[in-house]
Amino acid sequence: MGQPDHTRTVTGARLRALFSGDGHLAVARRMASTTFLLRAGNAGLALVLQVLLxxxxxxxxxxxxxxxxxxxxLGGGLAGVGLSAAAQRLIPEYKDRGQDGHLLGFARGGAALAILISAMVSLAAAFLVERHAGPELRLPLLLACACIPVFVAIDFxxxxxxxxHWAGLAYVPAYLAQPLLILLVASGLAAAGWMLDAAVLLGLSFASLLLCWLVQWILLRGRLRSRGVVRSFEPAAWLSMAWPLLLMNGFYLLLTYVDVLVMERFVPASEIARYFAAAKLMSVMSFIMFAVQAASAARFAEYHVQGDRERLSAFARTCRRWTLWPSLAVALGLLAAGWPLLWLFGPDFTSAFxxxxxxxxxxxxRAAAGPVEPLLAMAGQQKAAAAIAALALLLNLVMNLLLVPRYGAGGAVVATSLTLALQSGALVALVRRRLGIALV
Structure with missing residues (x-):
């Protein structure tokens, strides 16, 4: 009778040891765990929302x-010119040096700069849409252009x-509140007999993004307020840090979405829908990578700034373990439940199994490599990582153009998965050569 109680006591002690404490590793574990739980909640909401839509x-x-x-x-990821990613490098430096003025100046000025640039990009894109988009896509794409600056503001x-390390403030607005708002309003419209089409859903997306940005801005401003601190604005330094990160992340974004962009030219919208549903379903795997990257980027920067190579190496290998094994477990679970989950979208969607x-x-x-992109970026190797991402993008584009016209969605997924595998191997080799860290 005492054995179960003893087991529960030991298990509880281990859990408390895992997630308690003020050490860097404990903070990173809590950040990764909180982020994953929030993204898991987002996955559940997104699945319900996408099925109903x-x-x-x-x-x-x-x-x-x-x-x-x-x-x-894609536009939101590029139009922010890398300033959101630059925050992971700049803020740890400002905090380590006690530069509160620079810290607050970046929070205010960086946001204004990102919104201004993204608004200009959005206007240029809207002009092109108005001139060249077909009648069926014109209004949805114009509404998509309106969403981009708000998306960038939330991302920053x-x-x-x-x-x-404020996980709740970072992720709740975009990953829980925004899809929940769309779900509630869209459900009401559907119950009232409204015809839901792409334009209506893009309009709802814009309104929900705007509301979530406003609430997040109010809460963030309250946490960052500091009386008597003179803000310091260094837009040239911010952009100098951001541009290489934009290239690295931008090439990865293009690599991720180029398959859908190519498919639009060669396959019907219904096949894109089935491919999108399959990709959305399996994207739950990427939440683990996202959570570990969110927890690790600022910590990588801190170790690099402090010149602590030993802790940087150990933490990188730990993060790889956090990424690989949970991703494998999630993949097996999704594959086991894949057919009935696709059926929820509609009987035709099971053909994408x-x-x-x-x-x-x-x-x-990608999971087997671990969070190599933020590791390289925070250690000053973002240009080399961006070069690898550019080559991967080119390879993916060529393969999609060759395979999609003949094999449709199957060709797109083969092209993208093969490219991801080759890019991940190249990044692991770069980490070993430039940083002296053996991840595998």
């Missing part, structure tokens, strides 16, 4: 919405909160 809208309109939303994700605030193991293979190759 696919059934309410039909495969054709859902495919149009998916295509337009990819442009929001997320970067600030991540650098301070064969894509799931192909998508999983690419994501597992």
């Amino acid at each position: 696919a059934r309410w809208m039909g495969a054709h309109q859902y495919g149009l919405y998916a295509y337009a939303w990819v442009w929001v994700l 605030q997320e970067g600030i909160a991540r650098a301070h 064969y894509l799931l193991p192909l998508i999983a293979a690419g994501l597992l190759a």
Whole structure:
């Protein structure tokens, strides 16, 4: 009778040891765990939302919405010019040096700079859409352009909160509140008999992004307020740090979404919808990588700034373990439940089941490398990582152009997964050569 109590006591002690304490590793574990739990909640909401949207809208309109939303994700990731990623490097430096004026100046001035640049990009994109988009896609793409500056503003605030290890403030607005708002409003519209199409959903996305940005801005401003501190603005230094990170992250974003962009030219919207559903389902795997990257980036920067090579190496290998094994477990679970989950989108969506193991293979190759992108970026090797990402993007584009016209969605997923595997191997080799860290 005493054995179960003893087991529970030991288990509880281990859990408390794992997540308690003020050490760097404990803080990173808490950040990664909190981030993963929030992203897991986002995955559940997103699955319910995407299933209902696919059934309410039909495969054709859902495919149009998916295509337009990819442009929001791509435009939002690029139009912020890397300032959100730069926060992971700049804020630890400012905190380590006690430069509160620089810290507050970047939070205010960096946000204004990111919004200004993204608004200019959005206007230019809207002009091109108005002139060249077909009638079916024109309004959804114009609404997607309107979403981009708000997406960038939320992304920048997320970067600030991540650098301070404020996981809830970083992720709750965009990953829980925003999809929940869309779900509630879209459910009400569907119950009232409204016709839900791509334009309506993009309009709801814009409104929900705007509301979430405002609430996040108010909360973040309250945490960062410091009386008597003179803000210091250094936009040239910010951009100098941000541009290489933009290249590295931008090439990866393009690599991630180029398959959908190529598919729009060669396959019907209904096939894009099925591919998008399969990719959304398997993207749960990437939440683990996202959580570990969120917890590790600022810590990598701190160790690099302090010149602590031993702790940097040990932490990088630890983060790789945090990424690989949970990703493998999630992949197996998703593959086991993949067919019924795809059926929820609609009976036609089960034809995309064969894509799931192909998508999983690419994501597992990336997980096996660990968070190498933030490691290289925070250690000053972002230009070399960006060069590898550029070559991977070129390879992915060529392979998609060769395979998609002949094999459709199957060709797209083979091209992207193979490229991810090759890029991950090249980044691991770069970490070993430039930083002297053996990850595998």
